[in-house]
Amino acid sequence: MADNDQIWSLTRSMPLLEEHSPRSIRLQATHFAGTSAVAERGGEVLGWATGYVLPEQTDTLFLWQVCVSDDAQGDHLGSRLVVDVLSRPACDRVTTLQCTIRHDDEPSWDLFTSIARRLKAQMRQIEPFDRRQQSSGLTEYSVSIGPFDRRIILELAGSA
Known part of the structure; x- marks a missing residue:
């Protein structure tokens, strides 16, 4: 996995993303290596996606964070990072993608709307999390995309 300090710096540079500690990034990259992806060019981290398959719902990948440098x-x-993660063996049973998105995070809404369209799957906004339970104090919505056909993922990964 790429330099965790670069991943941490990248996530800190994104104003709409919740900041995580370097330790959190390192743990995600290590514990969820099968469901995390990094894009690099010339040794520089350009993007990062991390998530995990839900323990009680092994057909669902929860995407914790997707971030792309300016x-x-x-x-x-x-989108390519998400497809890369979904095409991996750790996700071979996954047919649903979940994430949370802040109400004011237009780039994330655009990203996940595009992913739903590419997967030919329905995108549903689920109940918002209680803002009192969130460190940012901003409303964050749980979003679900699926079910989708695994063959679409493999086709997209082949053309990615």
């Missing part, structure tokens, strides 16, 4: 915006890198 230098890679417009390259569909976020």
Whole structure:
């Protein structure tokens, strides 16, 4: 896995993302290596996606964070990272993608709307998390995409 300090710096540079500690990044990259992806160019981290398969719902991948540097915006890198994770053996039973998105995070809404369209799957907004339970104090919505056909993931991964 790429330099965790670079991943941490990248996530800190994204104003809409919740900040995590370097230790948290290292743990995610280690514990969830099978469901995390990093994009690098010339030794520089351009993007990062991390998630995990839900223990009680092994058909569901929860995406914890997707982040793409300003230098890679417009390259569909976020979508490619998500497809890369979904195409891995750790996700061979996954047919549903879940995440949380802040109400004001237009880039994430655009990313996940695009992913739902590419997967030919329904995107549903589930109940918002209680803002009192969130460190940011901002409303964050749980989003579900699926079910989707695994063959679409493999096709997209082949063309990614």
